[in-house]
Amino acid sequence: MGVIVQKYGGSSVADVQKIQRVAERVAATRGRGSQVCVVVSAMGDTTDELLKLAQRVSDGNPHRRELDMLLTAGERISMALLGMALHARGVEAVSFTGSQSGIITDGAHTNARILEVRPVRILEELGRGKVVIVAGYQGVSREKEITTLGRGGSDTTAVALAAALEAEVCEICSDVDGVFTTDPRIAPGARRLSELSHEEMQELALAGAKVLNAQAVEFARDRGITIHARSSFQSGPGTVVRKSATRELRISGIALDAEVLVVRGAPLELLQKHGAWPREAWDDRAIVPLENVHGLPALLADLRGYEVSNDLAQVSIVGTGIGASKEPLDRALAALELTPRSTLVAPLRIAFLVPRDAAKDCVRRLHSEFIERS
Amino acid sequence: MGVIVQKYGGSSVADVQKIQRVAERVAATRGRGSQVCVVVSAMGDTTDELLKLAQRVSDGNPHRRELDMLLTAGERISMALLGMALHARGVEAVSFTGSQSGIITDGAHTNARILEVRPVRILEELGRGKVVIVAGYQGVSREKEITTLGRGGSDTTAVALAAALEAEVCEICSDVDGVFTTDPRIAPGARRLSELSHEEMQELALAGAKVLNAQAVEFARDRGITIHARSSFQSGPGTVVRKSATRELRISGIALDAEVLVVRGAPLELLQKHGAWPREAWDDRAIVPLENVHGLPALLADLRGYEVSNDLAQVSIVGTGIGASKEPLDRALAALELTPRSTLVAPLRIAFLVPRDAAKDCVRRLHSEFIERS
Numbered sequence: 001m002g003v004i005v006q007k008y009g010g011s012s013v014a015d016v017q018k019i020q021r022v023a024e025r026v027a028a029t030r031g032r033g034s035q036v037c038v039v040v041s042a043m044g045d046t047t048d049e050l051l052k053l054a055q056r057v058s059d060g061n062p063h064r065r066e067l068d069m070l071l072t073a074g075e076r077i078s079m080a081l082l083g084m085a086l087h088a089r090g091v092e093a094v095s096f097t098g099s100q101s102g103i104i105t106d107g108a109h110t111n112a113r114i115l116e117v118r119p120v121r122i123l124e125e126l127g128r129g130k131v132v133i134v135a136g137y138q139g140v141s142r143e144k145e146i147t148t149l150g151r152g153g154s155d156t157t158a159v160a161l162a163a164a165l166e167a168e169v170c171e172i173c174s175d176v177d178g179v180f181t182t183d184p185r186i187a188p189g190a191r192r193l194s195e196l197s198h199e200e201m202q203e204l205a206l207a208g209a210k211v212l213n214a215q216a217v218e219f220a221r222d223r224g225i226t227i228h229a230r231s232s233f234q235s236g237p238g239t240v241v242r243k244s245a246t247r248e249l250r251i252s253g254i255a256l257d258a259e260v261l262v263v264r265g266a267p268l269e270l271l272q273k274h275g276a277w278p279r280e281a282w283d284d285r286a287i288v289p290l291e292n293v294h295g296l297p298a299l300l301a302d303l304r305g306y307e308v309s310n311d312l313a314q315v316s317i318v319g320t321g322i323g324a325s326k327e328p329l330d331r332a333l334a335a336l337e338l339t340p341r342s343t344l345v346a347p348l349r350i351a352f353l354v355p356r357d358a359a360k361d362c363v364r365r366l367h368s369e370f371i372e373r374s
Numbered sequence: 375m376g377v378i379v380q381k382y383g384g385s386s387v388a389d390v391q392k393i394q395r396v397a398e399r400v401a402a403t404r405g406r407g408s409q410v411c412v413v414v415s416a417m418g419d420t421t422d423e424l425l426k427l428a429q430r431v432s433d434g435n436p437h438r439r440e441l442d443m444l445l446t447a448g449e450r451i452s453m454a455l456l457g458m459a460l461h462a463r464g465v466e467a468v469s470f471t472g473s474q475s476g477i478i479t480d481g482a483h484t485n486a487r488i489l490e491v492r493p494v495r496i497l498e499e500l501g502r503g504k505v506v507i508v509a510g511y512q513g514v515s516r517e518k519e520i521t522t523l524g525r526g527g528s529d530t531t532a533v534a535l536a537a538a539l540e541a542e543v544c545e546i547c548s549d550v551d552g553v554f555t556t557d558p559r560i561a562p563g564a565r566r567l568s569e570l571s572h573e574e575m576q577e578l579a580l581a582g583a584k585v586l587n588a589q590a591v592e593f594a595r596d597r598g599i600t601i602h603a604r605s606s607f608q609s610g611p612g613t614v615v616r617k618s619a620t621r622e623l624r625i626s627g628i629a630l631d632a633e634v635l636v637v638r639g640a641p642l643e644l645l646q647k648h649g650a651w652p653r654e655a656w657d658d659r660a661i662v663p664l665e666n667v668h669g670l671p672a673l674l675a676d677l678r679g680y681e682v683s684n685d686l687a688q689v690s691i692v693g694t695g696i697g698a699s700k701e702p703l704d705r706a707l708a709a710l711e712l713t714p715r716s717t718l719v720a721p722l723r724i725a726f727l728v729p730r731d732a733a734k735d736c737v738r739r740l741h742s743e744f745i746e747r748s
Binding site: 016019020050053054056057058059061062063065066067069070072073074076077079080081083084085087088093094095097100121144146 | 390393394424427428430431432433435436437439440441443444446447448450451453454455457458459461462467468469471474495518
């Protein structure tokens, strides 16, 4: 009997009714004979609300070890409620924290990496026929400290578990039916992609696409895990992310990271101290996604004297072969109708730093040029 | 350097401002040179709100193992926020869950008893000069399952830690300045008691007084721990609960348990199955405080066919020597102005079951007779 890992994001467990619908879907999967391991995020805006409390109580500079202790309460709540909803339907279920699940990470609070998964208790309970519910986004260090994996970390939990449990499928369920060429709320012509390579998906995620977490896709690529990104409540086909060998130019989509902090010349240790590890550095510029920063005022205070821009966004075109010739860059620069503050060309991506208030227009123009016309 | 254990109840950490005031108080205690171990409850109404979610998601019958997983999120939030507030004031602090603190309990979910405390990590961090913050109300079983100690269990955590750490003082801080002869909101003539014996306090708590948990007082009695019940934010003298040898008649107070379920003839196993272990049984009647019942509709369904009263309250007069002669009972029955449904006389207590809607009047009459006149 095969194992299926299903991950449900925060908007899929945002209230009691949605948790009950997830319970129905899990019960149906279990009823078809598979062993089911469910990974859940925190309910709806819980994480943001906890973050706000943390900011207020600490004058904008929460202690990172205590922040991890705080934030992990979020998945604890959603997993326990899902456990109760399954029991109320007569389905035997048991919920485990990251620590109980054997998710061992390094000690980098608020942005830890999974080192190892020891799913002893999970395998034991799956073997007893129970549905196992695992708290996403969290783990435990070898020093027995509670850690979190950074934004979107529940996806990483799901993929790491799929690898450790040798699962048939790793389903990442959210409120959208898969991966789109860009955010449909910005460009109405956005299309669902039926299939993507791990590398393309990783590049999209790194560039700001929210549907799958970049570290999770990297993990899946390294372990050869196929991810099925699909809707929690609709039965659409979703998007399959798998190993692929294509070498032709193929545009995956346009990604937006709406709020980045660009820091010039500052030592990386200084950024690391604030948990503001840059996603990437272009020349001497470090690009820090704002969502990773939990103590912005304190960070900005420490960055006094360095050149800091807090009014930029990053727009990326992601696709296999896009960085292999000059033609896509020329097309992109012509389509943009503005001169970007900075430009990156990489094998799978062309990215621009643009003023934050022009970013959505840039997405629409690039989507129209590269996706809708082709 | 001595250890001080301070426990702060839910109303003392109900919002960010109050948590910051608690942090100031803890910092001041630390500043006077003591090692400080702080035990916190969940913020304000958090536990009640989580219970409501649990009821809704499970059609009124939450799975008890999952309920413990859910409810323990509450203290996790308050302890992490207090940790951040202390760090923001420059005080080194570290928060620990019940499990990390070494609070080992039996496996009775939602109503576990502490078997042992192994405060290895706490002692290590106190030795490093840190303030240690411990999640009240929770522990871990030998099977590594998360458990809770029942309502008011944070007091028990504090006393058990005070014993294990050989603390100088165990302060139980709340929004009232100590133990009163009855609830001042019911009887305005209520007076603060400056000192009580463990036995008197235990009897008051068992009879429904909320200020200290009965299991906590029992623990303190057995280990010879002196408890100082006092206000979190006022500097009043509070109430000292200690070993005492008095044998004279001394009335401690009038206690009310406003909602009890009285069940006649039902097997105790049936009640235990629902976590509705009776506080006591008089003849064939079991008295179950409603606040201990998490799935009332399911319990009532299982009790069909037995005699169940869900319209009663219990009013008690607690005092040393009160059950040693007939005179206090006669005075009480005369003062009540109604015929109680049932009467108990015990060495330290006379208790009556009365209609729920007459209970507060009964408290006022007994308080007037036994406290205000004497």
